[in-house]
Amino acid sequence: MSDFDTGIGKTVGIYAIVLGLLYIGIGAAKIVLQVSGIGRVGVIPGNDALGGLFFFVIAATYLTGVKGAVNGEYRGLSFLLGGFFLSLVYGIVYILIIGGNAVSYVLGEGDFLWFVQFTPSVWLFIIALPFGYLIGQITKDMSW
Amino acid sequence: MSEEPSEEEVLEEEEEQEEPEVLLAEKRYDEIDEILSKTMKIDKKREWSINDMLDVVFLNKRLGIPVFIALMWAVFQLVFTFGAPFQSLISDKIFGAWLPDLTNAVIPNKIVLSFLNNAVFNGVGTVLSFIPIIFLLFLVLAILEDCGYMARAAFVMDKAMYKLGLHGKSFIPLISGFGCNIPGVMACRTIGSEKDRKLTILVNPLISCGARMVIYTFIAGAIFPAEMVGTVIFSIVFLGVALAIAMAVLFRHTLFKGSPSAFMMELPRYAIPTAKASILHMWERGKWFIYKAGTIIFGIVVLVWFLQVLPWGPTQGGTVIENSYIAMIGHFLQPSVEIFGWDWKTAVALFFGFMAKETVVATMETLGQTADVLPTIMTPLSAYALLAFSLIYVPCVACMATIWREMSLKWMFFAIAYLMILAGLISLVIIGIGHFLLGMPIHV
Numbered sequence: 173m174s175d176f177d178t179g180i181g182k183t184v185g186i187y188a189i190v191l192g193l194l195y196i197g198i199g200a201a202k203i204v205l206q207v208s209g210i211g212r213v214g215v216i217p218g219n220d221a222l223g224g225l226f227f228f229v230i231a232a233t234y235l236t237g238v239k240g241a242v243n244g245e246y247r248g249l250s251f252l253l254g255g256f257f258l259s260l261v262y263g264i265v266y267i268l269i270i271g272g273n274a275v276s277y278v279l280g281e282g283d284f285l286w287f288v289q290f291t292p293s294v295w296l297f298i299i300a301l302p303f304g305y306l307i308g309q310i311t312k313d314m315s316w
Numbered sequence: 317m318s319e320e321p322s323e324e325e326v327l328e329e330e331e332e333q334e335e336p337e338v339l340l341a342e343k344r345y346d347e348i349d350e351i352l353s354k355t356m357k358i359d360k361k362r363e364w365s366i367n368d369m370l371d372v373v374f375l376n377k378r379l380g381i382p383v384f385i386a387l388m389w390a391v392f393q394l395v396f397t398f399g400a401p402f403q404s405l406i407s408d409k410i411f412g413a414w415l416p417d418l419t420n421a422v423i424p425n426k427i428v429l430s431f432l433n434n435a436v437f438n439g440v441g442t443v444l445s446f447i448p449i450i451f452l453l454f455l456v457l458a459i460l461e462d463c464g465y466m467a468r469a470a471f472v473m474d475k476a477m478y479k480l481g482l483h484g485k486s487f488i489p490l491i492s493g494f495g496c497n498i499p500g501v502m503a504c505r506t507i508g509s510e511k512d513r514k515l516t517i518l519v520n521p522l523i524s525c526g527a528r529m530v531i532y533t534f535i536a537g538a539i540f541p542a543e544m545v546g547t548v549i550f551s552i553v554f555l556g557v558a559l560a561i562a563m564a565v566l567f568r569h570t571l572f573k574g575s576p577s578a579f580m581m582e583l584p585r586y587a588i589p590t591a592k593a594s595i596l597h598m599w600e601r602g603k604w605f606i607y608k609a610g611t612i613i614f615g616i617v618v619l620v621w622f623l624q625v626l627p628w629g630p631t632q633g634g635t636v637i638e639n640s641y642i643a644m645i646g647h648f649l650q651p652s653v654e655i656f657g658w659d660w661k662t663a664v665a666l667f668f669g670f671m672a673k674e675t676v677v678a679t680m681e682t683l684g685q686t687a688d689v690l691p692t693i694m695t696p697l698s699a700y701a702l703l704a705f706s707l708i709y710v711p712c713v714a715c716m717a718t719i720w721r722e723m724s725l726k727w728m729f730f731a732i733a734y735l736m737i738l739a740g741l742i743s744l745v746i747i748g749i750g751h752f753l754l755g756m757p758i759h760v
Contacts, residue, residue, distance in 0.1 A: 175364065222547050223393075226386040233379055246364040247372060254373030254383070261387065265394040276401035279409070282542075315365045316586065 174244025176310050181249075184310070185242035187303045188252050191259070192234035194299070198292045199227025215290055227292075230258045249310060256304045263297020270294070367586050374465065380472035385554075391460075392553070393546040395453045396533060400542065402448035403533070407687075411441030430634050431621055439617035439682040443609050443674045446530045451602045453529060457494060458597035462589030466491060471583060477561070486516040490560060493523030495601040497715045500525075501722055511572040515564055517722055518731055521711040522560040524553045526605060527673035531706045534677045538690035539699040552703045559708065559738065608672055616668050616675045620682050637683070656705070656743050657698030657758035661685050666705070672712045695757050697750040701743040708739035 174181070201216050202224030211218035234255035240248015270289045277284035374380060419432050460466050470487045477487055486507065493500030500520045507513040524532070529549070536548045568574075623642035625634035637643055645667070646660030653663045661683045669676040680686075685693070694702070710716065710732050720728040750756040 217543065219541065219544055220547070222389065222550070226389055229379070229382045229386040233373060233383065236376075236379065246369065250369035250372035251379075253366075253369050254379075257370070257373075258383065258386065261390050265390045265398075268394060268398045272398040272401045276404070279401070279405060281401070281404065281408075311366060311369070314369075316367060 175246040176244050176249070178242070178244040180306065180310060181241050181244040184249070184252055184303065184306050185238045187306065188234045188238050188241065188255065191255065191296070191300055191303060192231040192238070194296060195227045195231035195234070198296065199224040199231065202227065202292075212288075215295070216292060217288075223293075226262075230255055230262070233258060249307070252303075253307055253311070256300055256307055259297050259300040260304065262293040263300075266291050266293040266297075370586055371468070371583075374468045375472060377475070380468075381476060384469045384472060387460075387465075388553075389547075389550050391453075391456050392550040395449060395456060396536075396546040396549050397542070399449035399452045400533075400537060400545065403445050403537075406447070407442055407445035411437045411445060415441070426633065427625075430625065434624070434634070434682050434684075435617045435621035438686065439620070439678040440609055440614050442534070442681040443530060443613055443678050444606075446533060446674075446677075447602075447605065449533055450526050450529060450605050451598055453526065454495060454601040455594060455598040458594040458601070459589050462587070462594055462597065464584045464586040467581065467583050471581065486512065486519075486564070489516050489520055490523050490557070493520050493525060495526055496604065497521050497523065497525045497711050498718050501715065501718045504722065511574055514723060514727070515567050515572045517719060518567060518727070518734075519560040519564045521715060521719075521731065521735060522556045522563065522708065524556050524707060525673070525711070526601070527608075527712065528707060530674045531669075531676050532703055534680075534687065535690065535694075535699050535703055535706075538687040539694060539696055548700070548703070552707055555704060555742075556707050559742070563734075563738070605674075608674065612672050613674055613678050616671055617678045617682055620664075620668065620679050624683065642683070656701045656747055657695060658702060659693060662694075662702065666709065669706070670710060670713060672714075673706070676706060691760075693760060695760055697747065697756040698758050700750070701746045704746055705739045705743045708735055708742055710735050 198216060201213070202218075203221045205211060205213060205216060205218040206221035206224075217223075233251055237248040237251025237255070241252050242248070273282065273284060273289060276282050374383060376383075415437055416433055419429060423429055423432070457466075460469075470491065473487045486504075489500045489503035489507075491500075492503045497520055500523060501517050504513045504516045504520070507516060532549045532552055533545070536545045536552075540548050620642060621634075623645070624637055624640050625631055626641055627639070630639035631637065634640070642664055643660065646664040649663035649667060650658075650660040653666070661680065662685070664683065665676045665679040665685070668679045690699070716728055716732065719731055747758060751758050
């Protein structure tokens with residue numbers, strides 16, 4: 173017997189697969205770009221191999237919960253919640269860093285190029301926002 | 317032919333091997349579960365709470381530690397990348413431009429001006445410019461503690477540490493060491509076993525305290541690209557944690573033989589921390605930083621400035637620093653650090669770092685090794701070796717005194733000796749790998 177509606181479980185499960193694969197892809201790209209010495213390509217930084225490695229952790233968290241969530245189990249949903257929590261933390265950290273860099277630019281130090289500031293952590297967080305809403309809908313009656 | 321023991325016999329044997337405190341806790345929770353099942357009706361949907369769901373991830377045996385490391389990396393990115401512009405605002409604008417311009421316009425005396433510009437603005441001013449970064453770090457750590465996550469981190473690390481033969485309670489003093497090693501050493505009093513307590517005290521100085529963060533931020537910020545500073549500092553902090561665990565394992569198998577005792581802790585429920593509590597915790601940890609800048613660091617900077625300008629004639633009032641007393645000390649110390657690619661001024665800075673770690677930065681700035689000058693005298697390889705050396709070599713004098721009080725004079729000297737040897741060894745390994753294997757230059 174499932175803990176919650178398997179229909180919405182399938183939706184968040186597929187969404188989690190997409191997010192997990194995105195984190196794996198971008199994480200791998202970050203590592204390859206630094207190790208090969210190619211450097212930045214578009215919005216993907218070329219000197220963030222360690223950050224790429226931690227994208228794998230976020231991806232693993234999302235993907236671990238897919239099967240359980242599709243079956244409507246809270247245990248599986250827990251990993252999806254944990255994955256979204258990590259996306260949220262990374263997104264907020266890099267949004268704050270954009271703020272810090274903006275302050276620096278206003279004070280006359282350094283450049284402020286949008287495509288440099290708009291790191292994968294930020295746009296992956298934005299992509300994950302509707303997912304966070306869906307998780308919130310499933311857990312809205314749950315106590316802390 | 318011997319008979320196979322039954323499952324019950326195996327369980328009984330395992331129970332006998334378990335420590336009484338573990339058995340007591342297990343029995344207590346069994347009793348609680350039984351009472352709850354008799355007195356409470358649990359709604360199916362209420363069986364799971366957000367707390368339970370978060371614990372599934374944060375306490376997971378495979379994901380718990382990677383998630384902890386990933387979160388700590390995010391913390392370092394936030395603190396050192398977000399905090400950097402605010403640090404440079406204080407360093408470059410307030411102490412680097414506005415105040416010197418003001419004093420140059422108002423004070424005609426060259427000696428007083430030299431003292432203010434070199435000792436106060438460059439020396440103490442640079443240390444004070446790290447207030448945003450240090451306080452931000454303490455604020456984030458306070459939030460992680462207050463929301464209940466740090467207890468989970470201790471729990472997941474405990475499993476790994478226990479497998480290495482370490483006492484589970486050792487992780488809590490090590491976490492305390494991130495603020496300052498002194499409370500970290502004192503927190504070891506909670507460890508009942510004498511061997512485990514001594515072992516944890518000895519490895520505590522390998523945890524990066526707030527004062528060391530000042531050195532890391534100053535050197536890494538000057539040498540490495542801005543977007544890499546957080547990662548460089550993160551790697552040094554984790555090098556410290558790895559060395560603490562490695563040394564603890566070594567001590568466990570040599571000086572303090574035996575197996576660690578059991579560790580039990582009650583995990584608090586997750587909570588949204590209040591701004592007031594987090595700010596208070598931040599202030600409790602961070603106020604010493606301002607206090608030290610105004611006392612011990614100021615005192616040492618004054619001493620360094622005097623040693624830099626005296627004898628007045630040959631140094632031409634501090635202009636020809638090579639003729640000063642401090643240059644004599646530096647040239648005496650330099651042979652011991654030359655192999656790492658550091659000059660005599662760095663040797664002097666490390667020497668004064670015995671008093672308080674922030675003094676390394678204050679001394680370097682007073683001697684003209686500013687953030688702009690560092691890339692011209694230090695390569696990324698020698699800078700990284702310097703970061704590792706600063707992490708490992710003896711902690712400040714106050715921490716040493718605490719080790720003396722908590723253990724004995726003999727153990728304090730033992731700590732100094734092993735940390736100095738380890739610092740030299742690790743720095744040599746870094747130089748060796750970087751230079752001989754990766755072909756990186758040691759000198760500019």
